[in-house]
Amino acid sequence: NGIEGNLSLSSGVYSFTRVTTGGTVEVNRPTPILTDAMKNNRDDIVVIWIGQNDNTNDATEIIRLEKLMIDYLTSYNKQYLILGLSSSSKEYRTPMEQQFKREFGRRFINTREYLSKYGLDDSGITPTEQDLTDMALGKVPTSLRIDSVHFNTAGYTVLANLVNKRLVEFGMI
Numbered sequence: 001n002g003i004e005g006n007l008s009l010s011s012g013v014y015s016f017t018r019v020t021t022g023g024t025v026e027v028n029r030p031t032p033i034l035t036d037a038m039k040n041n042r043d044d045i046v047v048i049w050i051g052q053n054d055n056t057n058d059a060t061e062i063i064r065l066e067k068l069m070i071d072y073l074t075s076y077n078k079q080y081l082i083l084g085l086s087s088s089s090k091e092y093r094t095p096m097e098q099q100f101k102r103e104f105g106r107r108f109i110n111t112r113e114y115l116s117k118y119g120l121d122d123s124g125i126t127p128t129e130q131d132l133t134d135m136a137l138g139k140v141p142t143s144l145r146i147d148s149v150h151f152n153t154a155g156y157t158v159l160a161n162l163v164n165k166r167l168v169e170f171g172m173i
């Protein structure tokens with residue numbers, strides 16, 4: 001509603017603090033929050049990775065949201081990559097991943113598939129028995145995660161290197 005401020009997160013609760021003092025402003029739902037980055041970096045390289053923490057399992061809906069983000073970019077030669085969902089197994093994720101690949105082609109990075117096949121080798125980690133079980137199911141190995149969704153430092157490092165390679169491939173960097 002035109003009020004500038006800072007968005008913060010504490011104990012799982014988001015808070016908005018105005019930059020300047022003022023009276024209460026009613027905000028109807030849903031009202032988008034436009035961040036400084038959204039307004040000032042619309043021509044930059046954008047890496048989009050959404051759809052997992054809210055348990056969204058509908059590829060069509062995730063693709064719709066990703067396309068809205070891509071459409072928001074201003075440059076003629078839009079520079080973006082789409083990262084795939086990384087949780088669950090090959091059997092569960094393959095239908096969704098096929099939708100992403102059809103929609104975005106090489107701009108789609110199949111995060112789950114790459115990390116399940118090459119992540120440990122790229123990070124120099126010797127697989128544990130659990131890792132071998134995970135990999136046989138097409139899951140990101142436990143040694144690259146801190147929970148069922150989020151990576152540890154080794155997992156994020158492998159992913160960052162993969163993103164870098166794809167950005168170079170597309171001539172974005």
